[in-house]
Amino acid sequence: MDRRDLLAGAGAFFGVSLALPLARALAAPGFAASQPLFTQDQQALVAAVSDRIVPATDTPGAVAAGVPQFIEMMLADWYAAVDRNDFLSGFATLEAVARGRHDRAFAAITPAQQDVILTDAMANTLPALPPRFFEHVRQIVLLGYYTSETGCRQERIYLPLPGRYDGAYPYATGTKVFSS
Amino acid sequence: MSDFDAIVIGSGISGGWAAKELTEKGLKVLMLDRGRMVEHRKDYPTEGKGPWELAYRGNLPPAEVERDYSNAKWGGAGSTDRTHFFNNDRLNPYDYEASKPFRWVRPDQVGGKSLIWGRVSLRWSQLSFDANKVDGHGSPWPIGYDDIAPWYSYVESFAGIAGARDGLPQLPDGEFQPPHPMNAGELWVKARLEAAMPGRHLINTRVANMTQDKPEQGRFRCQERNQCARGCSFGAYFSTQSSTLPAARKTNNLTLLSDHLVTGLDYDRRHKRVTGVRTIDTNTQEARVYTSRIVFLCASAMSSVHILLNSRAEGGDRSVFDSSGLLGKYIMDHSMRTTVYGVIPDPALDGLATYGRRPTGVYIPRFRNLDGQDADADFVRGYGFQGEGGRRNAEPAGFGKAMKEGLRNHGPWQIGFNAFAECLPYKDNVLTLSSKTDRFGMPLLVFDVTFRDNEARMMNDAQRQGEAMLKAAGLVNVGSHQDEHVPGDAIHEMGGACMGADPRASVVNKWNQAHDAPNLFVTDGACMASTNCVNPSLTYMALTARAADRAVKLVKTNAL
Secondary structure, eight states: OOHHHHHHHHHHHHSSOOHHHHHHHHTSTTTSOSSOOOOHHHHHHHHHHHHHHSOOSSSOOTTTTTHHHHHHHHHHHTSOHHHHHHHHHHHHHHHHHHHHHHSSOGGGSOHHHHHHHHHHHHTTOSTTOOTTHHHHHHHHHHHHHHTSHHIIIIISBOOSOOOSOEEEEEOOTTSOOBOO | OOSEEEEEEOOSHHHHHHHHHHHHTTOOEEEEOSSBOOOTTTTOTTTTOOGGGSGGGGBOOHHHHHHHOTTGGGGTTTBTTTGGGSOOTTTSOOEEOTTSOOOOOOOOBTTGGGGTOOOBOOOOOHHHHHHHHHHOOSOOOSOOHHHHHHHHHHHHHHHOEEOOOOOBTTBOOOSEEOOOOOOHHHHHHHHHHHHHSTTOOOEEOOBSBOSSOBGGGTBOOOOSOOOGGGOOTTOOBOOIIIIIHHHHHHTTOEEEEOSEEEEEEEEETTTTEEEEEEEEETTTOOEEEEOEEEEEEOSOHHHHHHHHHTOBOTTOOSBTTOTTSOTTOSOBOOBOOEEEEEEOOOGGGTTEEEESOOSOOEEEOOOSSSSSOOTTOSSSSOEEEEEEEEEEEOOOOSOSHHHHHHTTSEEEEEEEEEEEEOOOOOTTOEEEEEEEEOTTSOEEEEEEOOOOHHHHHHHHHHHHHHHHHHHHTTOEEEEEEEOOOOTTTTSOOBOSSOBOSOTTSOSBOTTSEETTEEEEEEOSGGGOSOOOSSOOHHHHHHHHHHHHHHHHHHHHTTOO
16 A cells, blocks of 8 residues: 555545534444433533633634533533532532522523622532532533633634654644644 | 364454464465454444543443452453453353362453553573473463564564563564653662662563554554553554454455354364364344364353353263363462552652553563572562552642642653562362353353462462562552452463473363364464463464464475
8 A cells, every 4th residue: 555545535535524423423422412311401511611611712712612512411411429419519509509699590680690609609618519510520621622622623623633753842832723 | 164264262362362373374274253343443432532431431330340240350340341252251151169269261252351451571591481391380381481472473463562672581582673761760770770689670560562663564552542452443552453354354264153152162072173163143042053273262261161161062062172180280370469668758750741542551570589599489480560550640639629639740750560470270269160050051161269377378479579679779659468269360370281292281282172072273372381470361362373384384294
């Protein structure tokens, strides 16, 4: 085999046109929740929390990257029941705090109001919140975002086939970093 | 009339080499593997996929890991990019007392661990061949460096090893392609460590990931993806699929049967010959005996011993290959759960990061007990360090825009190492057969293996020396820890059919022939009489090629 043929083939294989394999894969375990877990209200809540943790900036945010669906899949099919219940109870607490303070759902209050509640959650000052709930939510949002195609290809630079290793690659603070 | 000239049991690193060498020298060969077929390129389902295309984004649910991969998880089976290349521990169990765990990490496919190995390829030196004789542990090696050196060259040239010629007597140079380069952080540490502590060396890890093409083999240089364990369509790293299997197939002398478990060997006691290989088709449960003039047993160290232990005469409970009484004894592994790390405090490196994902790192070769026993060493033999330098992403706290933008930054340059230490051969570290049987009726393998004082002292020394080296090199925030050292963890399990000159004190001779059956060659890790501290696969390759050369000469002169 000629090396350039292989590279050309690999370019197509590792490139963008993955719609078909992805469509097939979505039916397999580990891509979408095997059965719906969230109510509509929970979907809206998880979406709102996700987008405050990783908001849209000059690149898309968590919702555009499909993070809420990722979280639903992980809670439905990955976590043990005790951890799933902690998550759901923590989300319920956030919802109750929003309704108590603003008489509206978390998803319906302003981003600034949402941030105040999340800051309280981070500081562990909300009663009845499971321990380390905020950090767990933060971690699963970051995992979902930075392993998403959006996170890898838009927020970071995705190198499916680097072709070389440079151990002294010029880098300026604040520029994009490489995804896994 | 035999079915084949030779039967090769197992298709991993050793079996693949046996099949290549024997078929190229004109023998009709049957290669058997208990696992499923994996074809090069075609059967690498996760190759080239982004994180978002991997099930669960790369991590199998913990409940599934514990159910099916309770031991294989120590080799990475919980990563969904490679789970399909590991043994299911629930379906294929083994046994040990709860107080003496052994982490047996197995593959279950043609190609064996060659698809998922760490690819570190280091030569033994005379120092390590002499060790058993010098300090009296285990069975003395009947071969030395000069016996194996040409075979190292032979297998290195074919496999494609990238490394630098470092000129160190304890780690002989080989036939190398250019190394994968060190990064800025590693070069920084190398310069300062070697200046501050003469005798300590930081070198490129020597690795079976090519930096130059081998078009004659249809193999191309590494693309620096660092996703080797998914399989590599470039054939950039050595595996059975990329390297030895195509060579063996090219001869038209190879028959390969996947899904065939070998349960034991038939034996003619009068003529001291293996007369048949007992198999079970794992799909149909059909039993069949295949015959050949010679047999190469390369089923992986522990499985090869398993097969030998289960080769018992009708009604007997003792293996026909155990006239020495040493079959299944001297089971070893490296200990490796000592970690040292530090941060490089040099703002001059702030403007540098790494491009690409290098599939290897750096190595600190053994420096202890090189020239006789060190005065301050409370242990015999030594250890090396495998490590890597680099920069992680920054880890800003909080949430929102500032955190997201903060994640675009790198943290400081760091370097970290794991010590890999030699484990002494202990006669009472043993494998035996259980009264319980598996789904094919084969008795379970039982491990009774522990690390002892010498290993513990060496790990403590590695922790002290490792910290001292990083501090001497000028690193800051230097830290270290030891996790529980559990045998099997290094996936360098060895021994059980040790090599030696004396048939009363060893299981195979210096050509890897069983003392009890000269037409049986055991060339995988089972034959090892000691472990040295370096990764063993390259030595299995060289021993296998050497034994195959010998075997064919004996066949052609009708000595076998």
